Every structure is written in C-alpha cells, then in structure tokens.
Amino acid sequence: MYEFKLPDLGEGVHEAEILEWHVSVGDTVEEDAPLVEVETDKAAVTIPSPVRGRIASLAGGAGDVIEVGSVIAVIEDGAADRPSPPADATTPAAPGAPLVPRAEARSPKGPVPAAPATRRLAREMGVRIEEVAPTGPAGRVTPDDVTRHAKGAKAAQAAPVALDAGRLAQAGFAAHAASAIPFLDMDPLPDFGEFGQVTIEPLRSIRRKVAHKMVTSMILVPHVTHMDEADVTDLEAFRRKAREGHAGRPGGKLTLLAFVIKAVTAGLRATPAFNASLDPFKEEIVYKKYYNVGIAVDTGRGLVVPVIRGTDTKSILAISADIEDLASRGREGRIEVADLRGGTFTITNVGPMGGTALIPAINYPEVAILGMGKVQDKPVVRDGQIVIRKVLPLSLSFDHRIADGADAARFVSELVRLLGDPDTLFVES
Amino acid sequence: MVMGSLREQAEVAIIGAGPGGYVAAIRAADLGREVVLVEEREKPGGVCLTEGCIPSKTIIGAVELMESASQAKKMGLVYDGLRLDVDALRQWTSSVVENLTRGVAGLLEKRGVHVIRGRARFDGRRSLAIEGGDVAGIDFRHCIVATGSSIASIPPAYDVPVWTSADALALTCIPETLLVVGGGYIGLEMGTAYAGLGSRVTMVEFSARLLMGADPDLVKVVVRAAQGRFAGLFVDSKVVGIRKTEAGFAVTVEHEGQSTVNEYEQVLVAVGRRPNTKDLGLEKIGVAPDGRGIIVVDEAMRTSAPDVYAIGDVAPGPMLAHKASREGKVAAEVISGLPSARDNRAVPAVVFTSPEIAWTGMTEREAGEMGRPVAVGRFPLAALGRARAAGRTEGFVKVITDPDSKLILGVGMVGHAASELISEATLAIEMGASLEDLLATIHPHPTFSEALGEAAEAAAGTPIHVSRS
Numbered sequence: 001m002y003e004f005k006l007p008d009l010g011e012g013v014h015e016a017e018i019l020e021w022h023v024s025v026g027d028t029v030e031e032d033a034p035l036v037e038v039e040t041d042k043a044a045v046t047i048p049s050p051v052r053g054r055i056a057s058l059a060g061g062a063g064d065v066i067e068v069g070s071v072i073a074v075i076e077d078g079a080a081d082r083p084s085p086p087a088d089a090t091t092p093a094a095p096g097a098p099l100v101p102r103a104e105a106r107s108p109k110g111p112v113p114a115a116p117a118t119r120r121l122a123r124e125m126g127v128r129i130e131e132v133a134p135t136g137p138a139g140r141v142t143p144d145d146v147t148r149h150a151k152g153a154k155a156a157q158a159a160p161v162a163l164d165a166g167r168l169a170q171a172g173f174a175a176h177a178a179s180a181i182p183f184l185d186m187d188p189l190p191d192f193g194e195f196g197q198v199t200i201e202p203l204r205s206i207r208r209k210v211a212h213k214m215v216t217s218m219i220l221v222p223h224v225t226h227m228d229e230a231d232v233t234d235l236e237a238f239r240r241k242a243r244e245g246h247a248g249r250p251g252g253k254l255t256l257l258a259f260v261i262k263a264v265t266a267g268l269r270a271t272p273a274f275n276a277s278l279d280p281f282k283e284e285i286v287y288k289k290y291y292n293v294g295i296a297v298d299t300g301r302g303l304v305v306p307v308i309r310g311t312d313t314k315s316i317l318a319i320s321a322d323i324e325d326l327a328s329r330g331r332e333g334r335i336e337v338a339d340l341r342g343g344t345f346t347i348t349n350v351g352p353m354g355g356t357a358l359i360p361a362i363n364y365p366e367v368a369i370l371g372m373g374k375v376q377d378k379p380v381v382r383d384g385q386i387v388i389r390k391v392l393p394l395s396l397s398f399d400h401r402i403a404d405g406a407d408a409a410r411f412v413s414e415l416v417r418l419l420g421d422p423d424t425l426f427v428e429s
Numbered sequence: 430m431v432m433g434s435l436r437e438q439a440e441v442a443i444i445g446a447g448p449g450g451y452v453a454a455i456r457a458a459d460l461g462r463e464v465v466l467v468e469e470r471e472k473p474g475g476v477c478l479t480e481g482c483i484p485s486k487t488i489i490g491a492v493e494l495m496e497s498a499s500q501a502k503k504m505g506l507v508y509d510g511l512r513l514d515v516d517a518l519r520q521w522t523s524s525v526v527e528n529l530t531r532g533v534a535g536l537l538e539k540r541g542v543h544v545i546r547g548r549a550r551f552d553g554r555r556s557l558a559i560e561g562g563d564v565a566g567i568d569f570r571h572c573i574v575a576t577g578s579s580i581a582s583i584p585p586a587y588d589v590p591v592w593t594s595a596d597a598l599a600l601t602c603i604p605e606t607l608l609v610v611g612g613g614y615i616g617l618e619m620g621t622a623y624a625g626l627g628s629r630v631t632m633v634e635f636s637a638r639l640l641m642g643a644d645p646d647l648v649k650v651v652v653r654a655a656q657g658r659f660a661g662l663f664v665d666s667k668v669v670g671i672r673k674t675e676a677g678f679a680v681t682v683e684h685e686g687q688s689t690v691n692e693y694e695q696v697l698v699a700v701g702r703r704p705n706t707k708d709l710g711l712e713k714i715g716v717a718p719d720g721r722g723i724i725v726v727d728e729a730m731r732t733s734a735p736d737v738y739a740i741g742d743v744a745p746g747p748m749l750a751h752k753a754s755r756e757g758k759v760a761a762e763v764i765s766g767l768p769s770a771r772d773n774r775a776v777p778a779v780v781f782t783s784p785e786i787a788w789t790g791m792t793e794r795e796a797g798e799m800g801r802p803v804a805v806g807r808f809p810l811a812a813l814g815r816a817r818a819a820g821r822t823e824g825f826v827k828v829i830t831d832p833d834s835k836l837i838l839g840v841g842m843v844g845h846a847a848s849e850l851i852s853e854a855t856l857a858i859e860m861g862a863s864l865e866d867l868l869a870t871i872h873p874h875p876t877f878s879e880a881l882g883e884a885a886e887a888a889a890g891t892p893i894h895v896s897r898s
Contacts, residue, residue, distance in 0.1 A: 001719070025715045025733065056717045057725070057733030074725075074733070076717065110791075111774055113836055113861025123768035138834040138863035 002051045002075040006038075006066050009337055013040045015067045017205050018060055019333070023073075027055050035073060037333070038066070039205045039301065045336060053077035065204070114141040125150040126202075151188040206302030217364040220280075222400040225359045226408035230419040232375060233390040235259060238422040251321030256375065256392070257295065257349050258320035263418040263425055264370060265291050265311040268345060271411045273403040275344045277365045285402060294343035294363060295323065297330040305363055306335050307343040351375060351392070360397045368398040368408075370415075392419065435564045437545070439465035441764055442557060442569035444549045444709075447475020449741030449753030450575030451533055456761035458540040465567055466542050467549040467559060472530040473537060475577055477750040480595040483529060485618055487522045488600065489781050492625030496783070504820065513626060519600040551710035554734070558710070571736045571764045574724065575757065576709060578702035578742035583610065585671045589678065591696040594619055603627050604695035606660075608680055610668050612639035614780040616699035617651065621782050623697075624658040631661040631693070633668060633682055635700075642747070642778060644792045647843040650824050651782045658783075671696060704743040718743075728770040730760040738764070752776050775839075775858040779848040784823050787851035790839035790858040793829055804832040806888025808880050810844045812895050815875035821845035826880040828854075828867070828888045835864040835889075846877045853881055864889050 009016060016038035023029050023036075035049040036058075053075040059066055066072055112129050113136070114122070121143050122129040132149040134141045192198050203211065217223075239254055246252035268275040268291055277286045291312040294305040306326040308319060329335050346363040349372040360371040373393030380389040396412050418425045441457050443450045446468035454466045470479065477483060491513075498508045537544055547562025557567040580593045597619050605628065609620040612634030624630040632639075632655070640648045656662055663684055670681035670690075677694040704722040711718065714734035718724050724732055724739040732739050738760040741753030755773060762769035775790040796803045807827045810816040824844025830837055840854030857867055867885035872878050886892045 001717075057715070074717075110831075110836075110838070111772075113834075115860045116773075119770070119772055120768065123770060136861070137865065138831075138836045138861070140861040140863075 001056065002053060002077045003071045004035075004050055004073045004075055006068050006070060006072045007047070008068055009038075009040050009045055013068065013337065015065050016040045016045070018062050018064050018066060020062055021058060023049075023055050023058070025055050025058060029053065029055060029075065039333075040337065046334065047072075049073075049075065051075055051077040112141055113139055115143075118143050118146060122146045206299075206304065210303055213364060214361055217362050221362050221364060223359075223362060223397050224400045224405065224408065225395050225397045226405065226412050227357060227393070227395045228412045228416050230392045230394055230416045231380065231389050232256065232392045232419050235419055235422045235425070236375070236390050246317065249317075251317040251319070251324060253324055254316070254320050255323060256351075257347065257372070258316050258323055259422075259425065260347060260349075260370070260372060260415075260419065261293050261295075261308065261311055261319050261323075262316050263415050264293060264345065264347065266418060266425075266428060267411045267414045269312065270414060271403075271407055273407055274368045274398065274411055276367050276402055278367070278399065278402050288344045290342075290344065292342050292344045294340075294346040294366075295326065296346060296348040297327060297335075299330045299333060299335070301333060304330065304335055304340060305343060305346055306330065306339040307341065309342070345369070347372065355393075357393055358395055360395060362397055362399060367402050368396055368411075371395040371397070437465055437543070437564050437567045439463060439543075439567050439569045441465070441571045441573065441761075442467065442549075442567045443573045443575055444557070445475065445575035445577055445705075445741075446470075446473035446533075446537075446544065447575060447577045447741065447753065448477045448750040449577070449757040450475070450573065451537060451757075452754040453573050453575060453740060453757030453761045454542045455536060455540055456758045457764060458542050460761060460765035460767070462571075462761070462765060464540075464542045465569075466537065466544045467547055467557070467562075467567070468544060469546070469548045469561075471546070473533045473544065474526075474530045475750075476595075478529050478533065479526060480598055482750055484522050484526055484598040485594075485622070486781060487525045488518065488598065488626075489618060489622050491518055491521070492622050493783065496625055500820065513603075515600060515603055515626070522598075522600065550708065551713040554714055555736070569736075572738065573730075573757070573760050573764075574706075574709065574732070574737065574739040574743055575741050575753070576705040576743055577753075578704050578748050580698075581701045581703045582698050583668060583700055585668055585681075586610070586696070586698045589671045589673050589696075591671060591678065591698050594697070594699050597623070597697050602695075604677070604693070605629060606631070606677070606693045606695070608633065608678070608691075608693040608696045609699060610696060611635075611699040611701070612662075612664065613699065613701060614640060614778075614782075615701075616697070617655070617780060617782045619697055619699060620659065621655065624655075625783075628695075629660040630658070631691075632659055632663065633666040634664045635667055637665050639664065640780065640786065642792075643780070643786055643788055644794050644827075644841050646793075646827075647786050647788065647841050650784065650843040651780075651786055654783060654823065702742065702748055704748075706743050728772055729763040730756055730771055731763070747776055747778060749776065749778065773859065775855045777851045777855045779851060781848060784821070784844045785847040786841075786843045787847040788839065788841040789851050789855040790837070791829055792839055792841060793827075796829065796838070802832055803838060804830050804888055806830070806884045806886065806892075808883040808887050808892070808895065810877070810880060813875075813877065813880050813883070815877055815879065816845065818875065819845065821877075826850070826884040828864070828881070828884040830864050830888050837862050837864060837867065837885075840881065840884075842880070844877070844880070850878055850881060853878065 019037040019039050021036050022034040029049040031052045032048045034046050036047050038045055038047060056074040056076050059072045114129055118141055119129055125146060127146050127150050129141055132141050132145050135145050136142045243254045246254060272287050275288050279286060292307045292309045293311045294307045296303060296305050308322045311319060345366055346369045348360050350358055351372045351374040355373045357373055358371040360369045362369050375390050375392045377388050378391040379386050394412060394415060396408050398408050440463040443454050443466045446466050451473050454464045458464045498511055545562055545564050547559040549557045549559055552558040555569055559566055594615050603626045607623050607628040607630050609616045609630060609632045612632055620630045620632050639652060666682050666684040668680060669683050672679045674692060677692055678696045679690055679692050680696060681688055681690045706718040706722045706724060714737055716724060716732050716734050723745050724743050726732055726739050726744050730738045730740050740756035740760050742748040744756060746752055756771050759769045759771045777789040780786040793805060805827055807825050809825045811822040816822045826842040829839040837857050842850055864885055868889060872882040883894055
C-alpha cells in the first residue's frame with residue numbers, strides 16, 4: 001500500500017483544490033500517469049502517480065480542498081505499507097475534509113485548545129479552528145473567537161499575518177498592525193439577503209490569492225500612474241508584414257505585446273528602479289540583473305501572471321513563441337507554479353477587450369506595471385496637420401517609494417519613442 | 430413467508446448491535462432516520478454487554494467487595510465465615526447482563542429500530558446479503574460498519590480447549606491453578622478476578638512490560654499488588670506449547686532461552702482482539718482494511734466508499750466501548766446532515782485491576798517519544814485524608830502539562846476509584862483547560878477527587894499537602 005500525500009507544490013502553497021480525478025477507485029494507474037488535477041492559489045497542477053498500482057481510495061472529490069502533506073490517494077502497489085515521503089509542510093487533517101484519515105498520532109504541537117462545543121460551532125460556521133485567533137487563556141479558542149472569525153471581523157488581523165507573518169515578526173510589526181490604521185473600518189458586512197436574493201460562494205484558490213495580493217499592493221505601496229500614448233502606425237504596418245513571413249511558425253502570431261515586451265525590457269535596462277523591489281523590513285532596494293516580464297492572463301478560472309524569462313536575451317519571435325505557449329497553457333489550465341515565479345515587471349494588456357485608459361495595480365513586490373489599452377485609429381496632429389494614426393494608450397503604475405514621476409515620464413517616453421519607430425526598436429533593444 | 434427471501438430497504442443499515450452500533454441506531458432514529466440494525470447474536474449489546482465489560486465488572490465488583498470485607502478487620506469489621514458461592518455469583522452476573530440487554534432491546538424497539546438477526550455481508554455498493562435470518566438482503570442508502578472485534582489467540586492454543594476471556598466470564602468453575610497468557614488489560618483484570626475468586630494465578634507476558642499503553646509508573650503499582658496476589662508473574666516469556674493433560678494443561682514457556690514446563694488446571698489466553706473485517710464483503714465496496722484489519726476513516730467516520738461509515742473496533746484507535754459509542758453518535762449525526770466530527774482529544778482508558786488504573790489524553794511515554802517537554806505533577810493517595818479513612822492509600826494521581834502554556838495534556842492515575850476520577854480529567858482536556866482551571870476548581874473534601882486538584886497544584890509547583898520538592 002502506498003499512501004500518497006499531496007506533495008509540496010511550491011513556495012507558500014499549503015493546500016490545493018481538487019479539480020478533477022483522472023482515476024477512480026479500482027482503476028490501475030501507471031507510474032507517472034496523470035492522477036489528479038488540482039488548483040492551488042497560484043496555478044492548476046497535474047499530479048502524476050508516484051507508483052504503479054491499483055487505486056484503493058481517493059481523498060475527496062472535485063471542489064474539496066486538500067492540505068499539503070495529507071493523504072490524497074492510497075495506491076495498492078503490492079509493497080508493504082508505506083507512506084509517501086513527507087512533504088515540506090505536514091499539516092494535520094482538516095476537520096470534516098473528505099477522507100483525510102483521522103490523525104491518531106498526535107502532532108508535536110497538538111490540537112488547538114477549544115471546548116467540544118466550540119469546535120462544533122466552528123464546523124457549523126465552516127471555520128477552520130486552526131485559523132482562528134484565540135483570546136482565551138493558554139491559547140484557547142472561545143465561541144466568540146469563532147463567531148468573530150466567521151464574520152470576518154478578524155480580517156484586519158488576518159490579512160497582514162497571511163501576507164508574510166515571518167517577515168512581519170522580523171520587522172517587529174504587531175500581527176494586528178492593520179487594525180491600528182485610523183479610520184479603517186472593519187465592520188461585518190450587512191446581511192445582503194435582507195434586501196433580495198443572493199448566492200454565496202466561498203473565496204478560494206486563485207480568487208483568494210488575487211484578493212491577498214491586491215489588498216497588500218494597494219495598502220502597502222504608494223501608487224502613482226503615468227499615462228501616455230504611443231503612435232504604433234509604423235510598427236503595426238511592420239508587424240503585419242513580418243507576420244506574413246512567419247505564419248505557422250512558433251511565435252508567428254507576433255502580437256503587439258511581444259514588441260511591447262521588447263521595448264519594456266530596453267526601458268528597464270535604462271531605468272533599473274523599475275526592475276527592482278523594496279524590502280521595507282531590511283530597508284533595502286534590491287535591483288535585479290535579470291529581466292523576467294510577467295503577462296496577466298485571464299484563464300477563465302481567474303487571473304494568473306506567468307513569466308517570460310530572460311527577455312533581454314530573447315528575440316521578439318522567441319518572446320512571441322513564449323506568449324503563445326503560456327496563453328494556450330493558460331486556457332487549458334496547465335500553467336504550473338514554476339511559470340509564475342521570479343517576475344520582475346508585469347504587463348497587463350486589456351487592449352483586445354477595449355479601453356482607452358486604465359490604472360493598473362502593481363503586482364507586489366514588483367515596482368511597476370504597464371497597462372496597454374486598445375489600439376485605435378485617432379486623429380493626431382503631425383507637422384501642423386491632422387492625420388489618422390494608430391494610437392496605443394499606455395499607463396505605467398509605479399511604486400513611488402522607489403521611483404519618482406520624472407523616472408516614470410522618462411521610462412514611458414522611451415517606450416513611446418521605441419514603439420513609434422520600429423527601426424529604433426530593433427537597433428536599440 | 431418463505432425463509433430468506435425478503436429484501437429490506439433501509440435509509441440507514443447498521444451492522445452490529447454492540448455499544449457502537451446500538452448507540453448509532455438510537456441516535457439516527459432520534460434524528461428521524463429509518464434504521465435497520467443487523468445483529469448476529471441473539472441479543473443486542475455486543476461483546477461489551479454479553480461477554481466483556483459488564484460481566485467482568487460484575488464479577489470484579491463482587492471480588493472487590495469480598496476483599497474489602499476481609500481487609501476490614503482493622504476497621505473493626507469482622508466477617509466470620511465469609512465465603513464465595515460461585516453459582517450465585519454466576520446467576521447474579523447473568524441477571525445483570527440479561528437486565529441490560531433487555532433494556533437495550535427495549536430502547537431500540539421504542540424508537541422503531543428494526544432489528545434483524547443474521548450475518549451481514551456487502552454484496553454490492555449499496556446492498557447487504559444477510560445470512561441466517563428471515564431477511565435475505567438489505568438495500569441501504571447509508572451503512573455503518575460496527576462489527577466489533579474477536580478474541581485473538583496464539584498458535585500453541587489453536588487446537589486445545591483453553592479459555593478465552595468469554596469462557597472465563599462464564600464462571601463455569603474456579604480452577605485451582607490458572608495460567609493467564611497475556612498481560613494486557615483483559616489478562617490483568619481476569620487474573621485479578623480469579624485470584625480473588627480463589628485460583629492460584631500465574632501470568633506470562635510476551636513483551637517486557639504489562640499494560641503496554643499505560644505509563645510504567647502507573648503499571649508498577651499494579652504489578653506490585655499483583656505480585657502479592659499471583660503465584661507468579663513473568664514478562665519476556667513466550668508460550669511455545671500447550672498440551673492437554675488429564676489434570677489440565679502442560680504449558681511450555683520460554684524465558685531468557687530457558688524452556689520450562691508447568692501444569693495448570695486451566696489456561697486463559699488473553700492476547701488481544703482483532704477487528705471483524707474479514708468476510709464482510711468489503712471488496713465489493715472498494716474498501717481495503719489495513720494490515721491489522723482496520724478500516725481507515727476520516728473525522729466524520731466515513732470510509733473511502735461513499736455513504737459507508739465504520740465505527741468502534743473496526744475503526745482506528747483503541748478498542749473500547751465508550752470510544753465506539755462516541756463514534757456511533759458521530760456517524761449517525763453526519764448521516765443526518767449535522768456537522769459532527771470525531772475530534773476527541775482524549776479517550777479515557779480504564780483498567781479494573783486492584784487498584785484500578787486509568788489514564789486519558791497524552792501519556793508521559795508518548796510525550797517522551799515525540800520529544801515533547803512536559804511538566805508533571807504527582808500526588809500520592811497516601812497523603813489524602815479520604816484515602817487514609819478508607820484504608821485505600823495505594824497509588825497516585827499525576828497531571829501532565831505543557832510547561833509553557835500550562836495546558837493539561839494528560840492525566841494518569843492508579844488507585845481506588847481511578848475509573849470514576851478520570852472523567853473530570855477527560856473533560857478538562859476536551860475543554861482545553863489549563864492548570865489554573867483545575868487548581869481554581871473546588872474539589873469536595875474529603876474525597877478521592879481531591880487528588881486531581883492536588884496533583885495539579887504539584888504540577889504548578891504550589892502543593893499544599895506534600896512538601897515542596
């Protein structure tokens with residue numbers, strides 16, 4: 001018997017939601033054949049079977065959340081009883097989680113102190129008691145703690161803790177710092193059902209991750225947005241031509257985004273502040289000597305930002321091929337955690353869906369994000385004449401702690417210049 | 430009606446009417462479920478009621494009374510001609526069992542639980558075949574497996590008519606000499622009982638210690654008492670042969686490489702119990718018990734098969750009636766849509782030796798195995814007024830706590846009434862109580878229950894009735 005525990009799925013990933021099983025109980029599965037499709041708060045992942053054998057049991061069905069380190073499948077492989085090697089984060093079974101075998105062996109830390117009635121209340125309210133901030137003596141969770149947690153009143157405390165408790169502690173921040181922000185109201189929401197029909201769904205996976213990221217970004221980072229327009233008439237003409245020559249080849253789609261990534265990379269090399277991160281705890285600015293540009297992709301399951309690596313060393317065609325690959329894998333839900341890590345700058349391209357201007361929110365802890373609007377034919381004054389040109393709206397949101405308005409103006413002007421003249425773009429980037 | 434041709438439909442089918450199954454049936458029925466309970470035996474109650482806890486405690490109760498009476502001389506009570514009438518004790522025991530099983534049958538009947546006699550086996554994902562009863566099969570919506578456990582044996586005893594614990598409890602005779610094989614709780618309880626009934630009892634245990642689950646300091650007190658009661662007590666000893674002789678049994682025991690043969694009038698094999706998961710047709714529902722025959726379940730008692738639950742001795746954890754009952758309630762509640770979970774932090778264990786041993790939550794040994802630092806407070810019953818007054822000063826109570834949070838992690842006790850005193854400790858652990866909670870609770874004076882409060886004081890370093898160490 002092989003007890004397969006949900007393996008470590010990447011830094012900061014503690015649980016995953018089952019999307020789909022590739023096997024049923026009783027099936028024979030080959031080693032490395034797909035076992036289950038799970039979604040973490042970062043990406044959808046296909047987990048292969050570690051051994052060949054017959055499926056004896058599966059932990060839960062689609063929609064169930066499984067913790068890293070808990071048994072996800074039991075496979076009869078003909079060998080003696082053995083569990084899979086421990087995952088990095090071994091956590092006790094969640095109360096009520098489907099077929100997470102009951103832990104008979106006590107973990108060294110032991111269970112959260114709470115009376116049986118309190119534990120039952122937590123189950124009733126769908127609260128994981130391990131996540132409740134206790135107010136009782138000896139760390140005991142009281143019924144009030146559970147109720148407060150369920151109503152979200154603890155959000156003020158929970159947000160910075162979830163953000164990165166270890167580093168906050170390192171900086172000597174009190175875990176409940178956010179609750180000390182003057183005028184910040186954290187009252188429970190009204191019962192909207194009073195005013196009309198509602199449906200309720202739990203905040204999970206990617207949606208929850210986006211919520212964490214955005215709150216962190218908007219509260220922690222002083223955002224400033226600089227806007228301009230690039231005249232891409234010549235570039236578009238060139239692009240159409242180039243596309244004909246490369247049709248059907250990898251990267252042959254040669255979208256405008258590929259050219260913008262190249263121009264942005266040139267801009268990042270010229271203005272290192274936009275390829276940096278500010279560590280508020282160490283009071284240091286980290287300048288990155290690599291250029292990994294993330295692109296915001298709408299996967300249907302939510303927003304993810306896969307990263308195109310080494311954009312300074314790649315041709316526009318190679319960048320275009322990377323975009324095509326990530327976009328198709330994004331649609332199929334096959335973007336992996338590794339694809340999402342190590343970005344230094346993000347581009348969000350809402351142009352294809354329309355929009356003349358947007359104020360993007362920074363993908364923390366990066367410093368800046370570029371928003372692309374819709375390319376439109378617009379009347380433009382050139383040499384005293386009104387002419388029709390193809391115009392691309394650009395917005396750069398940046399972290400004012402690291403960069404200033406002048407840096408942003410220079411950066412965006414440089415983009416406008418490069419995108420306005422394909423020859424310059426190829427010569428200089 | 431043609432025998433064995435009827436099929437029943439059941440919202441909830443429960444296999445086994447022991448303390449897990451019948452409690453599940455009552456709870457499920459009270460929550461509005463339609464319940465069919467399948468029981469192989471003639472009467473409900475399982476091993477616990479018919480050949481386990483209840484008859485053994487009845488006999489042990491009588492033995493204890495007799496011992497108390499004979500020891501009461503120093504208190505000025507002289508019983509001349511105190512003697513045991515085994516036939517009367519047997520009748521008394523059966524009347525107690527009879528009374529209780531009838532009570533359970535009545536409870537089930539009043540709730541409209543349909544009890545079917547027979548042996549159930551899965552023959553499909555949602556159906557059971559029934560053997561040996563009027564009903565041929567059951568189609569169920571939910572099923573609870575509560576089939577309990579059976580007495581285990583050792584190869585040398587397979588083909589000889591030695592006693593099991595069930596035979597010993599039948600009180601057919603009081604053998605002059607009795608060899609008890611196995612120093613677990615069943616062996617110790619039965620050995621103590623028969624010693625009290627007049628047998629010369631010898632005990633052999635395969636491993637190095639008696640009562641493996643309990644902390645050695647608790648066991649030591651019982652061993653000391655048993656050494657006075659038993660004719661012999663041997664650990665690290667293996668029974669390698671049992672031969673029926675005219676006068677009884679010739680038993681070969683290996684101890685430290687030496688083989689010795691001794692003759693006993695009767696041999697009681699009490700080497701544990703095995704979950705009843707064979708011949709249940711579990712393969713039909715895709716459930717594979719582990720190597721020890723145990724069915725893996727989650728906190729809601731669900732097995733890996735949809736709508737099939739497992740509770741009690743077939744589920745992981747100690748094979749104890751009270752644990753089975755708790756799990757039966759959880760399964761019945763989960764089936765009824767309630768957010769119930771078997772998330773207990775402490776399952777009390779009680780051994781009715783003389784004196785009694787009880788423990789709950791974490792033991793000191795477990796803490797040591799996981800390298801967890803603990804602070805332990807002990808209080809000897811010899812320092813307790815009530816224990817002095819009752820002439821029951823053997824034993825002590827200890828409280829095991831987390832040195833930082835002062836949370837109560839476990840309690841162990843050996844001594845008079847330990848089986849009753851353990852419940853306060855279990856409640857404390859379930860409630861997440863800290864030492865202060867136990868200290869500040871007034872314990873009535875003069876009672877044995879004061880010992881727990883005193884042990885808590887000792888753990889806090891503030892003892893009253895013993896010198897500070």
